[in-house]
Amino acid sequence: MARNTEEPENRLSESRTQSSDSPVCEILCVHTDLIESVRKTLIPGGQAHHLADLFKTLGDPTRVRIMDALAKNEFCVCDLAELLGLSQSATSHQLRVLRSDNLVKYRREGKMVYYSLDDDHVMALYREGLEHISEGRKETY
């Protein structure tokens, strides 16, 4: 885990290399060893991109509302559109985005396609977000 309680500890024992020639700290300002040690544990760029895509997919009000509806019941596209006041096209486009990140699954039944959350894991992710915003902060909207 991270330590962010009291004072910086190992932080102070670092081999500082304050580059006093650069106007803004271009090379590095502090804690070389710490940086090098943490650098090895960082998420690879590809994974970061991938994870960002997942969150980005959830980062749209329409898709949140779709997720919220599907968290309560499975729905066909037309029901979803009616329920959320969206066009059929917009709904389908958004479902496609959710599908691409494996957030929802679907099953065909005749002409209709029923969508639902992909698994309980997705539900957990969604609820974790809900919890965060329910902590009494950022009372906008």
Next chain:
Amino acid sequence: MARNTEEPENRLSESRTQSSDSPVCEILCVHTDLIESVRKTLIPGGQAHHLADLFKTLGDPTRVRIMDALAKNEFCVCDLAELLGLSQSATSHQLRVLRSDNLVKYRREGKMVYYSLDDDHVMALYREGLEHISEGRKETY
């Protein structure tokens, strides 16, 4: 919880009102009662917007990498910039975004400002996302 296992149950006992006059299902195609019942439980638009903002904030590779670094240690802005290969300005801008959603907190120490994850809850949210993408799906990148 949602039921999305076997066949639609209550779904079939609905008072269908298939509008056979509209070319594309504009009013509603199916399951009127279900829709009305679920509609009452839907997340309010403001909250949906708010939650989307939270996810959107996490939906950028740079911010994911910042979160990842802060999940391991607190860092001053300059360290973060060096660690992630970002400009000071870009780093600061992104930290501002993370701050606005209460994902990170900071403390001042002299000229420097140290950032860390806001709380363990944020860590849980981040890890929930990490888990999702680590399930062997979407092996792009």
Next chain:
DNA sequence: CTTATATATGATTATATGTTCATATGTATA
């Protein structure tokens, strides 16, 4: 007060993206 440095921020620009419109695909039925 002046200088130096760490951080924050406004403006600009290039890129990404959500919706709409039109149309295509898939399925059922006559």
Next chain:
DNA sequence: TATACATATGAACATATAATCATATATAAG
């Protein structure tokens, strides 16, 4: 095959946003 309808999708457009650049603010030291 032809028609109807549920869903999917490509193109276009308007809006959002991340990085850069320039500059402002904040703190420390002289």
